[in-house]
Amino acid sequence: MGKNTFYITTPIYYPSDKLHIGHAYTTVAADAIARYHRLNGKDVFFLTGSDEHGQKIERVAKERGKTPKEYVDGIVKGFQDLWQKLDISYDDFVRTTEERHYRVVQDIFREIYEKGDIYKGEYKGWYCTPCETFFPETRLVDGNCPDCGRPVEVLQEESYFFRMSKYADRLLQHIEANPEFIQPTSRRNEMVQFIKGGLEDLCVSRTTFDWGIPVPIEEGHVIYVWFDALTNYLTGIGYLDDKEMFQKYWPADVHLVGKEIVRFHSIIWPIILMAAGLELPKKVYGHGWLLFDSDKMSKSKGNVVDPVVLIDQFGVDAIRYFLLREISFGSDGNFSWEALVGRINADLANDLGNLVHRSSAMMKKYYKGVVPEPGPERPLDAALREDAANTRRKLVSLMEELDLSTALATIWRFIGSVNKYIDEAAPWALARDESKGDELARVMYNLAESLRVISLFIYPFIPSTAKEIWARLGLDDELTDHLLGQARWGEMPPGTVIRPGSPLFPRIEDEKPPAKAPEAPQKEAIPEVAIDEFARMDIRLARVLEADRIAGADKLLKLKVDLGGEERQIVAGLAQHYRPEELVGKDVALLANLKPTTIRGELSQGMVLAAAAKDGRVRILTVDEEMPAGSKIR
Numbered sequence: 001m002g003k004n005t006f007y008i009t010t011p012i013y014y015p016s017d018k019l020h021i022g023h024a025y026t027t028v029a030a031d032a033i034a035r036y037h038r039l040n041g042k043d044v045f046f047l048t049g050s051d052e053h054g055q056k057i058e059r060v061a062k063e064r065g066k067t068p069k070e071y072v073d074g075i076v077k078g079f080q081d082l083w084q085k086l087d088i089s090y091d092d093f094v095r096t097t098e099e100r101h102y103r104v105v106q107d108i109f110r111e112i113y114e115k116g117d118i119y120k121g122e123y124k125g126w127y128c129t130p131c132e133t134f135f136p137e138t139r140l141v142d143g144n145c146p147d148c149g150r151p152v153e154v155l156q157e158e159s160y161f162f163r164m165s166k167y168a169d170r171l172l173q174h175i176e177a178n179p180e181f182i183q184p185t186s187r188r189n190e191m192v193q194f195i196k197g198g199l200e201d202l203c204v205s206r207t208t209f210d211w212g213i214p215v216p217i218e219e220g221h222v223i224y225v226w227f228d229a230l231t232n233y234l235t236g237i238g239y240l241d242d243k244e245m246f247q248k249y250w251p252a253d254v255h256l257v258g259k260e261i262v263r264f265h266s267i268i269w270p271i272i273l274m275a276a277g278l279e280l281p282k283k284v285y286g287h288g289w290l291l292f293d294s295d296k297m298s299k300s301k302g303n304v305v306d307p308v309v310l311i312d313q314f315g316v317d318a319i320r321y322f323l324l325r326e327i328s329f330g331s332d333g334n335f336s337w338e339a340l341v342g343r344i345n346a347d348l349a350n351d352l353g354n355l356v357h358r359s360s361a362m363m364k365k366y367y368k369g370v371v372p373e374p375g376p377e378r379p380l381d382a383a384l385r386e387d388a389a390n391t392r393r394k395l396v397s398l399m400e401e402l403d404l405s406t407a408l409a410t411i412w413r414f415i416g417s418v419n420k421y422i423d424e425a426a427p428w429a430l431a432r433d434e435s436k437g438d439e440l441a442r443v444m445y446n447l448a449e450s451l452r453v454i455s456l457f458i459y460p461f462i463p464s465t466a467k468e469i470w471a472r473l474g475l476d477d478e479l480t481d482h483l484l485g486q487a488r489w490g491e492m493p494p495g496t497v498i499r500p501g502s503p504l505f506p507r508i509e510d511e512k513p514p515a516k517a518p519e520a521p522q523k524e525a526i527p528e529v530a531i532d533e534f535a536r537m538d539i540r541l542a543r544v545l546e547a548d549r550i551a552g553a554d555k556l557l558k559l560k561v562d563l564g565g566e567e568r569q570i571v572a573g574l575a576q577h578y579r580p581e582e583l584v585g586k587d588v589a590l591l592a593n594l595k596p597t598t599i600r601g602e603l604s605q606g607m608v609l610a611a612a613a614k615d616g617r618v619r620i621l622t623v624d625e626e627m628p629a630g631s632k633i634r
């Protein structure tokens with residue numbers, strides 16, 4: 001039996017400046033994994049924090065006329081605000097400047113010193129200040145830092161050293177015996193090569209600056225920032241202050257990190273733990289970078305995308321969805337405006353948003369919004385039920401592998417199946433035939449049940465959308481009271497009242513990012529018209545008999561309408577707003593004496609009137625009660 005706890009961490013971020021979308025990506029991924037395990041009934045602890053010491057912070061603070069603490073307080077507040085905006089459900093936030101953390105770091109340092117694995121020596125080496133790292137001459141690339149490419153400087157100081165070399169073989173054995181320890185496999189192979197190249201003892205104290213945790217053995221030295229930062233994973237679960245809690249959650253199930261810091265987490269950190277006599281984490285997962293025009297996003301390269309701006313513009317779930325869906329989790333992924341808008345429009349507005357909208361609209365139309373008792377299952381209905389069960393099984397196994405993007409693709413494949421089920425089951429046709437009441441009830445029940453199941457599926461990734469759908473379904477318990485692994489088809493109670501709502505994800509019309517602040521729209525005065533001018537418009541009610549897509553024209557639908565005994569063909573720009581079958585049977589307002597024209601080779605004899613909102617939605621005009629086709633609109 002595995003234990004029923006799950007401990008996940010993000011790296012603790014460095015407050016030298018604001019966070020960018022790459023940090024948001026790591027943290028959103030950790031949040032999705034944490035929420036997923038909570039939804040499976042696990043006792044989850046999700047830790048994040050800030051890494052606040054080091055020479056660079058000391059220097060930046062001085063430049064801005066602040067103490068290091070004043071400076072980091074301001075930046076860390078920004079981190080916490082961003083996590084709140086992004087719906088990050090962390091359980092604790094460790095700041096390395098907290099007293100509880102000082103005590104843990106000093107305790108571990110002293111413990112290892114007393115065992116003889118930290119000793120005093122003289123250090124002379126090449127140091128990269130931005131990376132806070134010493135490098136042996138052999139690792140420099142063209143005389144520069146091998147990690148960031150910036151110039152390094154020679155530093156010499158009396159220092160404490162950590163006997164890493166002593167543990168190299170033991171670490172290698174551990175990595176080889178535990179293939180899951182470093183993932184994905186490509187990173188694991190890199191680390192094995194690195195260790196086989198030989199580990200040198202690590203300098204774990206500094207005397208060249210003060211902004212750090214003091215070495216407990218001797219004044220004038222501060223502890224190396226990575227030794228300090230990595231130890232936060234112990235602080236956050238009560239290493240010194242709550243032994244019971246520590247026993248419960250340690251070892252960590254996953255340290256989620258960017259690939260550039262896998263080395264610190266899979267070599268230095270495990271050796272610190274071995275030396276301190278603690279168990280090693282179960283997994284270090286190094287995800288790829290979020291690239292912007294295929295270049296790593298970093299402040300120095302001036303291509304940072306501000307997550308706050310994106311969230312304000314598109315909403316938190318659109319950003320969460322995009323990050324988790326677009327980037328294959330272990331690999332690098334590209335951020336582009338076009339890709340973001342494409343995902344929002346296709347996956348969120350069309351596939352999911354439309355499914356919710358059309359299901360609730362039909363429920364309202366056929367059952368006054370009340371979910372009916374389902375009739376007997378036909379093969380079509382059984383196939384949907386089995387599809388839901390298969391989707392759940394796949395989702396569980398993909399989430400165990402941390403394959404978040406494929407997990408989302410799998411959920412969206414099911415959403416596509418539900419949309420297809422509507423098309424095939426054609427509830428609008430069943431509704432016209434009184435003998436098909438049982439079948440209609442089954443179809444409409446299944447749609448409500450599908451939405452319930454989809455809410456559970458999407459909750460870890462886009463939690464507020466999931467809860468909104470759950471609420472619209474009129475369910476009186478909380479989504480988070482349910483267990484995903486135990487979700488059974490048919491738990492949607494008949495009699496529940498479904499509440500329609502505004503579109504979950506309005507379509508984004510801008511195909512390009514705004515280059516600058518948009519100018520105030522010019523108001524063009526629309527001239528007045530006399531009543532006789534209006535009377536020249538022959539606007540009539542037309543019943544849609546058939547609707548089809550036009551090959552090669554993704555905005556157009558070809559309609560056949562009944563104008564009261566007269567049939568006409570109309571080409572209408574509605575394909576991005578309605579599926580053809582949604583329009584069949586509808587009564588629409590038609591400008592009937594518009595001069596006929598040919599569009600894409602199809603004759604169009606009139607124009608369907610529709611309301612177009614600024615947010616991009618388009619809805620047809622119709623009447624609120626059955627009226628004869630051909631009725632004059634005046």
Ligand SMILES: [Zn+2]
Pocket residue numbers: 128129130131145146147148149150
């Ligand atoms: Zn560097």
